[in-house]
Amino acid sequence: MTEKYQNFLRRYGTALGGLALFIFFAIAAENFLNPSNLLNVLKQISFLTILAIGFSFALTTSELDLSFATVGSLACVVAGGLIYHQFSPILAIAAGLFAGLAAGVINGLIVTRLKVPSLIGTLAVSSIATGVSFWITGGVAFVGRWADAFLFLGRGQLVGIPVLVFWTLIIAVFSLFVLKQTRIGIHMIFTGENDEAARLGGIPTQKMKVLGLSISGLTAGFTGVLLASTLSSADPTAADGFMLTAIAAVLLGMTMIEPGHPNVPGSLIGALTIGILSNGLILMGVEYYVQDIILGMIIIASVSVSASTITKAAFSV
Amino acid sequence: MATLLDLKSIHKSYGAVQALNGVSLTVREGEVLAICGDNGAGKSTLIKIVSGAEAATSGQVFLRGKEVHFASPADALACGVATIYQDLALAPRLQVYQNIFMGAELTRATFIPFLRILDKKKMSQAAADYLGRLNIEIKDMKAPVASLSGGQRQAVAISRALRWQASLVIMDEPTAALGVRETAQVLDLIRQLHDQAVTIIIISHNMEDVVAVATRIVILKNGLKLGECLTENLTAAELSRMIALGDLGDRNIIRQTAVE
Missing domain, CATH: 3.40.50.300 (P-loop containing nucleotide triphosphate hydrolases)
Structure with a gap:
């Protein structure tokens, strides 16, 4: 019985912590339970969650992607720039997604072909993405009256719920399906678990790593498009701020459900916890910089619990 | 011969x-x-x-x-030559049947054309079959390999060779790094494999x-x-x-x- 209890705590302890946080703010922070505030929390964490899920695909194949945030910004200015210049929304969306995917494929090739550790390779791509973003915009942001169809993507509502929440759910469910029910998914997991064994078993591990990093790039591209739509502007640093929060969400997620390993439900709960924390602190009037301090502590605490996977991803070629 | x-x-x-x-x-x-x-x-x-x-x-x-x-080892495998390495080449976190079918998972059709998903039930049953042929008892095909004994892990690795239909x-x-009882178990596994004309x-x-x-x-x-x-x-x-x-x-x- 005690073993069962321990196992339960190991798998759901962090989620219970998140729930405790929710209850705390429900009591301590005025307006926290207000439905419009709760919907706002969900809306706020959607970018973060989509980025986190993408990042966890890369991490599943035991590679890090430190470029997703700036790649998201790049996709944001690519899509926003095209809208701003009166191109069709479809073209703008496609171009934004393509920019993200291309960055992901490049990351994959750098890691598998040039044998550059992902920690370094993706950081370099991140720098390139930032440079290109500023080049495209000339250092300013694209702002203006944008097509309604494009704006619906990020600002629309369905049955009173922000469209952003639906995007997040669709991506989460689809990712869970790919990882748990398909051959590609389990091949990615095997690649991350035991690269050499997977290769001997006939799994194309290099391709799986390229795929993991490409998915991370594609979701970053999608996030960039959603940001351009939600903000109805495109800033060359639009998504940069999500870098640490998204990684923190994944790391927090790795302390639950499948402890030690990136997993979709964990990332969702991790993102939700971080969203609740930041919203609650704001409502309580706590200074904004406190969030950064807490975020850093969350990262250290999470990695100390699930160190091996992240160390392997960071320091093996 | x-x-x-x-x-x-x-x-x-x-x-x-x-x-x-x-x-x-x-x-x-x-x-x-x-x-x-x-x-x-x-x-x-x-x-x-x-x-x-x-x-x-x-x-x-x-x-x-x-x-x-x-x-490559994959080439050799295609000709029926399978190697069981000292570290067994298993993924400890993944389940027994997943390890046995690593790289050659069985899939089944869904109601969506061309979309095939993993046939977990069929793989579990087949995995239990392979292990049964080796007279080794592993109750739960969904147990992670990390929870198995050294002898049981060896059995999982050998089952994979059987699944490859290696000749x-x-x-x-x-038997390196195994205790006395587990060594006896592995030797028995080798005899079982030998009995299957491998x-x-x-x-x-x-x-x-x-x-x-x-x-x-x-x-x-x-x-x-x-x-x-x-x-x-x-x-x-x-x-x-x-x-x-x-x-x-x-x-x-x-x-x-x-x-x-």
């Missing part, structure tokens, strides 16, 4: 180091051949060449009379194990084949002495010296 594998004058050098200096040997269908020798004798190198992990510098490999060139299984130090090459440092399961022994020294002997009436002590002295004496059934 028909010849399954024939190695002819295999040389392998790593730069200036000669690991194998012209080794020829024959593996017959259905036998358990042990390759013995001290550290640096060339056992592992020889196995790597047969399993496709490394290419020989010169020499020929014949499988069922046809010359083969294995560029030649190479086992690299299968040909086995085993490398081991443990002489007791070698005389217990092998039918024939090839002894290497410094990249050369010293000779071969049968295990009938052979004791572990005698085998150790032969390896240490580098002389098989009357036991030798074939003598080979360096070619070229």
